[in-house]
Amino acid sequence: MGTVVATLSFLFVLLCGNINISASTAYTGMRDITSLELVNEMRIGWNLGNTLDAIGGETNWGNPKTTKEMIDKVKEMGFNTVRFPVTWGGHVGPAPDYKIDEGWLNRVEEVVNYALSNDMYAIINLHHENSWLVPTYAQEKRSTEQLVKIWEQVATRFKDYGDYLIFETMNEPRVENSPYEWSGGTPENRHVINNFNLAAVNTIRSTGGNNAKRHIMIPAHAASAIDIALNDLVIPNNDDRIIISVHNYSPYFFAMDVNGTASWGSDSDKASLAAELEALYNRFIKNGRAVVIGEFGSINKNNLSDRIRHAEFFAKEARKRGITVIWWDNGYNEGGKAESYALLDRRNLTWYHPEIAEALVRGAGGVPEPTPTPTPEPTPSPGEDILYGDLNGDGIINSIDYNLLNRYILEVIDDLPVENYSKVADLNGDGVINSNDAVLLGRFILEIVDKFPVDK
Numbered sequence: 001m002g003t004v005v006a007t008l009s010f011l012f013v014l015l016c017g018n019i020n021i022s023a024s025t026a027y028t029g030m031r032d033i034t035s036l037e038l039v040n041e042m043r044i045g046w047n048l049g050n051t052l053d054a055i056g057g058e059t060n061w062g063n064p065k066t067t068k069e070m071i072d073k074v075k076e077m078g079f080n081t082v083r084f085p086v087t088w089g090g091h092v093g094p095a096p097d098y099k100i101d102e103g104w105l106n107r108v109e110e111v112v113n114y115a116l117s118n119d120m121y122a123i124i125n126l127h128h129e130n131s132w133l134v135p136t137y138a139q140e141k142r143s144t145e146q147l148v149k150i151w152e153q154v155a156t157r158f159k160d161y162g163d164y165l166i167f168e169t170m171n172e173p174r175v176e177n178s179p180y181e182w183s184g185g186t187p188e189n190r191h192v193i194n195n196f197n198l199a200a201v202n203t204i205r206s207t208g209g210n211n212a213k214r215h216i217m218i219p220a221h222a223a224s225a226i227d228i229a230l231n232d233l234v235i236p237n238n239d240d241r242i243i244i245s246v247h248n249y250s251p252y253f254f255a256m257d258v259n260g261t262a263s264w265g266s267d268s269d270k271a272s273l274a275a276e277l278e279a280l281y282n283r284f285i286k287n288g289r290a291v292v293i294g295e296f297g298s299i300n301k302n303n304l305s306d307r308i309r310h311a312e313f314f315a316k317e318a319r320k321r322g323i324t325v326i327w328w329d330n331g332y333n334e335g336g337k338a339e340s341y342a343l344l345d346r347r348n349l350t351w352y353h354p355e356i357a358e359a360l361v362r363g364a365g366g367v368p369e370p371t372p373t374p375t376p377e378p379t380p381s382p383g384e385d386i387l388y389g390d391l392n393g394d395g396i397i398n399s400i401d402y403n404l405l406n407r408y409i410l411e412v413i414d415d416l417p418v419e420n421y422s423k424v425a426d427l428n429g430d431g432v433i434n435s436n437d438a439v440l441l442g443r444f445i446l447e448i449v450d451k452f453p454v455d456k
Contacts, residue, residue, distance in 0.1 A: 024399040025164035026116040030213045035243050035290035036322060038163065038215050042121045044315060045081030045326030046074050048297060049341070052108060053085035053127035055131055063331040063346060068394070070346050071114040077351070078361035082115040084108070084293055085127035085171065085325050088150050096143075098149040107156055108412075110392075113400050116164060121439035123217065123294070123326075124158070125168035126150065131178050135185070135192035135221075144199050151203045159209030168217035168245055168294065169200035180448040184228035185221035201236040217245040217292055225280060235289070244284055247295040249328075250276055254310065255298040258338040262303040264310045274317050281321040294316060297328040300340035300353075308359045315363030327360060386420070388427055388452050389441050393418040402441050409434060431455035 049073075054061035071082060091104040108124070115122040126133070126147070133143050152171070158165055173193045174181050180189070197218045200212050204211050218236065220229040225246045250273060252259030253277045284291050296314060298307050311327075333342035333352045344350075344355050351357055391401040391408075405425055407413045418424050425433045427440040443449045 014304075024117045024319060024397050025119050025121070026113060026161055026403065028162035028164060029192050030163045030210050033163075034288075034289050035241050036285065036288065037150045037323050038166075038433045039243060039290040040080040040322060042292070042324040043366055044079055044318070044360055045083055045121070045123075045292075045294075045324060046079045046343075047085065047326055047328045047330075048111070049085060049328055049330035051085075052111060053087045053332070055087060055090060058107070061331075066111050066114070066301065066346075068114040068342065069349055071120075072117060073344060073351075073408060075115075075118040075120055077354075077357045078366045079120070079357075080366070081121040081123070081324065081326060083123040083125070083168075084112055084115075085125055088154070089132055092146075092150065096145065096149075097147050097376055098156075100150065100272060105153070108131070109157060110400070112158075112165070113403070116161070117398055117400060121166065123166045123168055123292075124154065125217075125294075127171040129170070130172075130174065133170065133196070134175060135173055135189045135196065135302050136175060136422060137192065140192050140195065144196065145195055148199055148203045151200050151209065155207040155211050159204055159207050159211045160315040161210060163210070163213070163215060164216060166215050167204055167211075167244070168219075169197050170219055172222045172247065173219060173262055174222040182222060183225070184224060185224050187232070188219050189227065191230040193234070194236075195235075198236040201239060201242070206265050213241060215241045215290075217243045217294065219245045219247075223247040223294065225276065230283060240263075240288075243290040243292055244280075245292055245294045246280065248276065248293050249296055249298075254306075254378060255296070258336070259300060259303070261303040264298075264304060264306045270313055270317050277317050277321055277323065285322045291323045293323060293325040295328040296325050297341045299338065300333055300335045300342075302335040304353065304355065307353070310357050311356050312359035312363035315360045316365075319364045325360075326365070386424055388424055388454055389444060391416045391418050391421060391425055397441075398445060402445055404439070405433075405438050405441055409438060427452040429452055 048066060050061045051058055051063050051066055059065055074082060086108055088100060091101045093099040094289055112122045113126060123305070132146055153168065173196060174185060175189060180186055184190070201216055201218070204214065204216060220233040222229065223245055225248055249255040251269070253410070254262070254264045261403060280291050298310055300307070327343065328341050329343050330339060331342050331346055332340050333345070334340050343353050345352050387395065387397070389397040389401055391404045404413070404416055408416055408425070415424060424431065425437055427437040440452055441451070444452065
């Protein structure tokens with residue numbers, strides 16, 4: 001098996017060299033850039049909220065099943081980063097292995113590739129895990145065991161992905177319903193969270209491959225930016241590829257409180273928000289440590305113009321300081337209701353509030369980038385109904401198919417998603433699916449060849 005791995009790795013390098021697979025950031029390798037440079041490239045982001053993180057399953061909180069067309073719309077608007085909150089706890093087996101359900105891991109990988117195939121950055125985390133990930137001394141040992149096992153499996157699955165994929169160790173670690181839940185926690189809570197971050201980072205690094213140098217986001221207590229939380233935050237191993245993850249729904253009474261003010265935009269409003277961002281700059285960026293605001297936004301109080309002003313100012317001021325911001329979109333939009341952060345209407349593939357999305361992109365210095373129309377596949381000859389190389393049956397041959405074929409050859413998976421895969425993946429028609437077919441598929445994706453030997 002080691003020979004097969006080495007052969008496939010060599011073939012991929014031989015085929016690709018310094019050429020990126022068209023429209024995919026999945027296998028670009030690990031570039032020699034700092035986390036500050038990486039975050040600068042990430043620019044502006046969007047969260048696929050209340051979906052892969054929904055307790056009980058992807059559609060359990062009312063959002064539709066994620067499609068590539070949804071992520072295409074996000075890309076088209078001008079966003080170039082997608083954060084994928086993922087709840088793993090409901091998809092794992094019992095101790096001591098905490099084995100992640102293979103179907104769930106496959107689904108997460110599939111959805112993440114929707115972003116990577118669009119030349120976007122993607123972030124994977126552990127979300128809504130506070131029922132078992134408890135930062136107290138009494139719960140630390142058991143929590144760490146599960147944390148390590150989950151990251152071991154997730155990191156191993158993605159270890160060959162390039163640096164457009166970022167891991168985030170946790171979401172908002174805290175003791176739920178405690179008196180200090182949103183005020184920085186206790187010294188004990190903060191100490192255990194540091195230990196959790198260290199355990200997660202060490203586990204990710206130990207899986208090897210590109211994970212040895214992957215950029216990793218870590219939060220302080222509850223991902224808070226208040227001093228008491230950040231003062232005690234410890235960077236695991238002083239690793240220079242650690243990015244600080246912060247959540248900032250500021251100002252609270254405008255952005256989160258449904259009974260609070262619907263107005264924003266005075267000079268004092270702007271000065272206050274700029275001061276919060278400046279504090280992050282002075283604490284971290286100025287000293288060479290990158291920061292991503294992984295969640296921010298404002299709820300819909302039927303106050304569109306104020307939300308536009310807030311969004312553009314927030315993105316612009318963050319960008320000035322080298323901070324990437326990622327809007328929290330949970331799919332819920334009803335005006336005057338709590339948690340109404342949605343910008344994208346995922347069912348209809350339109351924008352509830354295109355003006356806010358455009359303000360975010362504009363503030364971050366970007367412009368909408370329409371997704372190119374894919375070149376249609378040639379019309380098959382009469383009686384032919386096989387699209388060779390399309391191993392997931394989506395009608396497109398791209399790096400997702402290449403990844404599936406490699407995983408099949410390496411016996412990581414037992415079969416391929418498309419029906420009649422024994423024919424669809426046999427690209428040279430010799431009756432065997434092996435590394436020769438992987439070479440052919442890679443050459444096709446790179447446009448070195450325009451058909452397979454099996455095509456007549």
